[in-house]
Amino acid sequence: MNQLIEHIKRFIEIDDAESAIILSYFEEKSYPKKTQLLEEGQICTTQYFILKGCLRLYIINDKGNEQTLQFGIENWWITDYMSLQTQHPTHFYIQTVENSQVMAIRKDALDDLLGKVPKMERYFRLILQKSYAASQMRIKFLYTQSAEERYHHFNSVQPEFVQRIPQYMLASYLDFSAEFMSKIRAGKV
Amino acid sequence: MNQLIEHIKRFIEIDDAESAIILSYFEEKSYPKKTQLLEEGQICTTQYFILKGCLRLYIINDKGNEQTLQFGIENWWITDYMSLQTQHPTHFYIQTVENSQVMAIRKDALDDLLGKVPKMERYFRLILQKSYAASQMRIKFLYTQSAEERYHHFNSVQPEFVQRIPQYMLASYLDFSAEFMSKIRAGKV
DNA sequence: CAAAAAACTTGAACTAGTTCAAGAAAACGT
DNA sequence: ACGTTTTCTTGAACTAGTTCAAGTTTTTTG
Numbered sequence: 531m532n533q534l535i536e537h538i539k540r541f542i543e544i545d546d547a548e549s550a551i552i553l554s555y556f557e558e559k560s561y562p563k564k565t566q567l568l569e570e571g572q573i574c575t576t577q578y579f580i581l582k583g584c585l586r587l588y589i590i591n592d593k594g595n596e597q598t599l600q601f602g603i604e605n606w607w608i609t610d611y612m613s614l615q616t617q618h619p620t621h622f623y624i625q626t627v628e629n630s631q632v633m634a635i636r637k638d639a640l641d642d643l644l645g646k647v648p649k650m651e652r653y654f655r656l657i658l659q660k661s662y663a664a665s666q667m668r669i670k671f672l673y674t675q676s677a678e679e680r681y682h683h684f685n686s687v688q689p690e691f692v693q694r695i696p697q698y699m700l701a702s703y704l705d706f707s708a709e710f711m712s713k714i715r716a717g718k719v
Numbered sequence: 720m721n722q723l724i725e726h727i728k729r730f731i732e733i734d735d736a737e738s739a740i741i742l743s744y745f746e747e748k749s750y751p752k753k754t755q756l757l758e759e760g761q762i763c764t765t766q767y768f769i770l771k772g773c774l775r776l777y778i779i780n781d782k783g784n785e786q787t788l789q790f791g792i793e794n795w796w797i798t799d800y801m802s803l804q805t806q807h808p809t810h811f812y813i814q815t816v817e818n819s820q821v822m823a824i825r826k827d828a829l830d831d832l833l834g835k836v837p838k839m840e841r842y843f844r845l846i847l848q849k850s851y852a853a854s855q856m857r858i859k860f861l862y863t864q865s866a867e868e869r870y871h872h873f874n875s876v877q878p879e880f881v882q883r884i885p886q887y888m889l890a891s892y893l894d895f896s897a898e899f900m901s902k903i904r905a906g907k908v
Numbered sequence: 909c910a911a912a913a914a915a916c917t918t919g920a921a922c923t924a925g926t927t928c929a930a931g932a933a934a935a936c937g938t
Numbered sequence: 939a940c941g942t943t944t945t946c947t948t949g950a951a952c953t954a955g956t957t958c959a960a961g962t963t964t965t966t967t968g
Contacts, residue, residue: 541864557747575785577755578947581863581909587855589859589862589863591862591863592863594928597862598854599858599859599862600855600858603821610800610855611851611852611855612821612853612855612856614850614852614887615852621859622859633943644841648837648840648841649843651837651841652838652840652844653835654843654844654848655841655843655847656838656846658848658851659804659843659847660804660842660850662800662847662850662851662854663800663801663803663804664778665851665854665855665858666789666799666800666801666854667801667853668858669788669789669857669858669861670778670788670811671811672858672861673780673786673788673894674778674780674786676779676924676925677924677925678924693797696944696945696946697945697946698945698946699946705861705862706925706926706944707925707926707948708946709925709926709927709928709946709947710924710925710926711950712946712947712948713925713947715946715947716947716948718926718930718947718948718949719925730963775957782957865954865955866954866955869953885914885915885916886915886916887914887915887916888927895954895955895956896955896957897916897917898916898917898918898955898956898958899914899954899955899956900916901917901918902917902918902955904916905917905918906919907917907918907919908954908955909967909968910967910968911960911967911968912964912965912967912968913961913964913967914963914964914965914966915962915963915964915965916961916962916963916964917960917961917962917963917964918952918959918960918961919951919953919958919959919960920947920957920958920959921956921958922955922956922957922958923953923954923955923956923957923964924953924954924955924956925952925953925954925955926951926953926954927950927951927952927953928949928950928951928952929945929948929950930939930946930947930948931951932946933944933945933946933947933950934943934944934945934946934967935943935944936941936942936943936944936947937940937941937942937943938939938940938941938942
């Protein structure tokens with residue numbers, strides 16, 4: 531069975547007919563590593579469900595450095611919800627970190643789908659509630675832990691993921707410099 | 720008309736019968752300033768829609784200082800979504816910053832309501848999408864702006880709100896010390 | 909309105925994390 | 939397998955923001 535349908539069934543009940551309708555609104559796509567799916571200044575039109583691989587959402591700061599704000603892996607959704615919602619130009623970049631496979635759905639297709647299969651409102655509500663809850667916790671950690679604590683905490687919660695991505699990307703996600711990451715890892719802090 | 724119903728009507732269409740059903744699941748409450756609605760270690764059971772006043776969600780850090788993670792004012796929802804979802808003990812405190820009036824709905828009541836009026840799934844999806852979008856932007860600002868920039872930015876976007884709350888609470892929300900806030904305001908930075 | 913409590917200010921000493929620059933090690937494409 | 943690119947490391951100098959302690963101002967309350 532399709533991996534997205536499996537994921538949806540973890541949250542709501544759908545039958546085969548509904549599954550087929552749902553899938554008809556999505557496009558399955560594969561992208562090589564480092565493919566840009568969204569760039570600053572564009573209008574975000576698409577939401578991605580990750581089947582395989584890893585994507586990230588990042589910005590380029592004043593000094594020209596990339597700062598990763600979010601990672602997405604298997605069975606996570608990723609998009610710039612602000613630009614998607616307002617249809618204003620985005621401040622973000624979305625890029626594949628590994629060769630990746632996604633199910634993509636465009637904003638207008640999603641609107642149609644929600645009209646056809648209103649149950650999906652519930653699925654997305656639950657997804658967003660989970661994401662927002664995670665985001666509240668993320669802010670908690672950013673506010674209370676030191677750089678070193680954030681690193682050790684992340685490492686203990688997501689050890690396999692740490693192996694998958696360049697350290698400098700993780701450093702920027704945890705909001706410290708790549709050099710400082712090196713020093714933490716070497717125990718020189 | 721009830722302020723919550725008005726707010727819901729900004730997102731979905733509901734008739735008078737539905738409005739009445741919806742309201743029957745809520746309890747309208749008034750709390751004086753500094754009332755604790757949630758404390759660390761408790762299980763979060765309730766979601767609040769703010770009619771009047773101001774609430775905040777905060778933590779107490781290792782040094783025993785309060786750090787505000789979120790403010791809520793008129794027409795915003797506030798709760799600890801993680802504890803609400805998992806029914807595990809919360810890490811957070813929720814407190815009224817001003818004398819406040821809220822519409823409170825308990826987790827089980829919300830589940831019933833969503834069964835009775837499935838349209839409300841859409842309302843909450845849209846609310847959560849807005850909240851999550853705001854949270855993505857919040858993290859962007861935290862990652863790219865200096866303390867001083869965060870203060871000036873917040874001040875330019877929410878000037879009236881800055882007048883309503885103690886500066887030390889705003890300082891902790893913007894993730895710097897009350898003393899540093901003083902220095903920014905005095906232009907001594 | 910007086911007293912107490914809450915909020916704000918100031919300066920000096922400090923520190924967690926940054927920046928820069930250069931070199932070393934891995935990973936990758938052909 | 940070799941050269942190129944990407945990623946990681948190291949140390950020295952620096953800085954944005956913290957901490958502490960004490961004093962001042964503002965707000966609240968009986």
